[in-house]
Amino acid sequence: MKHIVKILSLLVAISAFWIGLLQAAVVPRTHTWLLPIYFVVSLGCYGLLMVGIGLMQFPTCPQEAVLLQKDIAEAKDFFKHKGVDVGSD
Amino acid sequence: MAEEKESKGEKKYKYSIIIPTYNERLNIALIVYLVFKHLRDIDFEIIVVDDGSPDGTQEIVKQLQQLYGEDRILLRARAKKLGLGTAYIHGLKHASGDFVVIMDADLSHHPKYLPSFIKKQLETNASIVTGTRYVKGGGVHGWNLMRKLTSRGANVLAQTLLWPGVSDLTGSFRLYKKSVLEDVISSCVSKGYVFQMEMIVRATRKGYHIEEVPITFVDRVFGTSKLGGSEIVEYLKGLVYLLLTT
Numbered sequence: 591m592k593h594i595v596k597i598l599s600l601l602v603a604i605s606a607f608w609i610g611l612l613q614a615a616v617v618p619r620t621h622t623w624l625l626p627i628y629f630v631v632s633l634g635c636y637g638l639l640m641v642g643i644g645l646m647q648f649p650t651c652p653q654e655a656v657l658l659q660k661d662i663a664e665a666k667d668f669f670k671h672k673g674v675d676v677g678s679d
Numbered sequence: 680m681a682e683e684k685e686s687k688g689e690k691k692y693k694y695s696i697i698i699p700t701y702n703e704r705l706n707i708a709l710i711v712y713l714v715f716k717h718l719r720d721i722d723f724e725i726i727v728v729d730d731g732s733p734d735g736t737q738e739i740v741k742q743l744q745q746l747y748g749e750d751r752i753l754l755r756a757r758a759k760k761l762g763l764g765t766a767y768i769h770g771l772k773h774a775s776g777d778f779v780v781i782m783d784a785d786l787s788h789h790p791k792y793l794p795s796f797i798k799k800q801l802e803t804n805a806s807i808v809t810g811t812r813y814v815k816g817g818g819v820h821g822w823n824l825m826r827k828l829t830s831r832g833a834n835v836l837a838q839t840l841l842w843p844g845v846s847d848l849t850g851s852f853r854l855y856k857k858s859v860l861e862d863v864i865s866s867c868v869s870k871g872y873v874f875q876m877e878m879i880v881r882a883t884r885k886g887y888h889i890e891e892v893p894i895t896f897v898d899r900v901f902g903t904s905k906l907g908g909s910e911i912v913e914y915l916k917g918l919v920y921l922l923l924t925t
Binding site for chain 2: 637644668672676
């Protein structure tokens with residue numbers, strides 16, 4: 591099944607649950623009307639939290655740049671002796 | 680060593696490494712050297728798909744062919760810049776390996792990770808092994824805070840909308856079983872890095888077994904940048920397209 595269908599079914603299920611809550615009036619109706627807003631806001635907050643956490647934990651590798659320069663020097667040296675012209679730009 | 684392999688019934692696999700190039704005269708030589716350095720006991724071929732580079736990339740490749748052999752380095756050029764997706768398809772046509780590796784020519788993808796891709800695939804029999812920059816053991820160098828922010832934001836958005844099953848959607852350092860690449864690539868129509876996203880998402884939807892290995896990504900050492908334009912808009916359009924059609 592296409593992904594969008596999965597997402598839409600999920601939304602339909604959540605909406606059905608919400609309408610059910612409205613009709614059953616187990617929770618006071620004023621609260622229930624606000625639930626979609628709470629849902630969207632929490633989703634947004636969750637997203638921002640994930641971005642923030644990801645940003646803090648973003649893996650960096652400064653040593654790789656150094657290693658790369660070494661590799662480049664090694665390769666250039668190799669090619670100089672083999673007659674392949676790899677002069678720098 | 681050979682006896683051990685035979686008694687275990689291990690097959691010797693061949694790997695085709697497709698590298699699309701455009702104005703990568705210096706980098707392609709460096710990449711080829713590093714691939715040969717890190718894949719000593721592996722049967723492989725490098726397929727350079729050059730889109731008519733004006734800087735003499737093809738001349739360098741021909742010199743490399745003299746040095747390493749025309750059976751190890753294949754030059755399959757095209758007349759002009761025709762895009763990444765078609766470059767892979769073009770390279771695929773000439774690939775004789777059991778597995779196909781795609782990687783960038785600008786040294787952001789380091790050939791030293793090739794053995795870990797191969798090992799992971801052999802261990803898990805995965806259909807696709809994709810490199811991820813975003814897990815422990817991987818990483819990025821050369822990105823400022825803004826770049827990291829957009830990358831992370833884009834990733835969270837894509838994860839929420841698409842449930843892709845991989846941590847790095849736009850990465851293009853991947854190993855595919857040849858038949859799997861042929862199958863997935865035939866159903867992809869996007870361009871640029873959205874194409875990379877489409878490939879991995881379609882592969883997930885088709886149920887292929889995908890594994891990840893950490894890789895490090897050093898941004899743009901040599902060569903001129905080929906990225907430009909309003910990337911964010913393209914990215915969002917790509918996300919919506921993938922949301923609706925996969």
